[in-house]
Amino acid sequence: MVIVVSMRSPTELVQVFRDKQMKLTPQRQLLFSLLHDNKSHPTAESLFDVARKQMPGISLRTIYQTLGELAEMGELQLVDLGNGATRFDPNMGDHQHFVCDSCGAIHDVDITSAPRLRAGSGEGFAVEEIGVVFHGRCNRCNTNHGEQDSSSNKRSPGLQAKKQSKLNQINKQ
Amino acid sequence: MVIVVSMRSPTELVQVFRDKQMKLTPQRQLLFSLLHDNKSHPTAESLFDVARKQMPGISLRTIYQTLGELAEMGELQLVDLGNGATRFDPNMGDHQHFVCDSCGAIHDVDITSAPRLRAGSGEGFAVEEIGVVFHGRCNRCNTNHGEQDSSSNKRSPGLQAKKQSKLNQINKQ
DNA sequence: TTGTTAATTAGCATGACTTGCAAATTAGAT
């Protein structure tokens, strides 16, 4: 049983925006469609690149703006995996993420396969949210190759894992 | 029973550096002492500020450099809480972190109060490491005030929680 | 103590990612 919970459909979002008296600009509608059912955990930049193909004049600033609004409205999740840029996840279901430290791939992890956490309460904290990120090697990197990623990737690749950014750029092509 | 696992003592680190034929500069030794038993989860900048008082000429670049080395050597942990700058944690014990979304405080959470996770394996991933960050309100913010942090702090404070940076600067004074 | 040298530091430039700002544009109402 796989539960897929994606962001509202573009049509539904149109309604939400109407209700909030927000303008339905073509830029916003384009992003609605690009995000719908999008499981790639895109960054603002990667969405920008895709959006640009359909709407050459669109601004990266607008991408950030709109994504920020959608996040505030609870229509998508911001995911910070501690590496490069913020990821945007239209999957609003209760799930976590697995990051392959070898190829940089990001996969959703069904929260049910991880026991529900309820810690910290003993220490007097009011825990409202728990972020979990799994690190390791994905299926492909684990079986296929022993090489993959020659450079330092053990852990702490220099504080900032710009590795990720590089990998993204490579993967784009 | 509270298990405290801190970084090696300055004296021990001196030995480690000697063994690795690394120079024992006063800058490094100062950082050894500043990090020892440090439970404040400092950023590079905050360490810089403290270090500067004892060694006015020290460079922020050196702080980053040394912290990076210590992390590579497994002497301290890099902690990315998804807000502002990277945190440095000399506590190498198996623990996680609680972040107060109201005041920005960071507290260690004993991993034993959270069930050990072993998820993702079902999906064919080789999980090597799991990062968990608890969000909520700390004791003080929860009881004392209903106000605290007037500005937007609900969640997604604009992708990048520079809030944290501001709070740090305030707290320094 | 002095000299030698490779490691380290300081300082500035640069880079990645994100936001602030103000002028120009435009969706939606009249």
Place this chain on the structure above:
DNA sequence: ATCTAATTTGCAAGTCATGCTAATTAACAA
């Protein structure tokens, strides 16, 4: 068609971290 407030653009600026290199210096040897 007009009006106006919301939105988009484009660029400047900010934060955090790293690259680079000249200057400095710890550690070793004579």
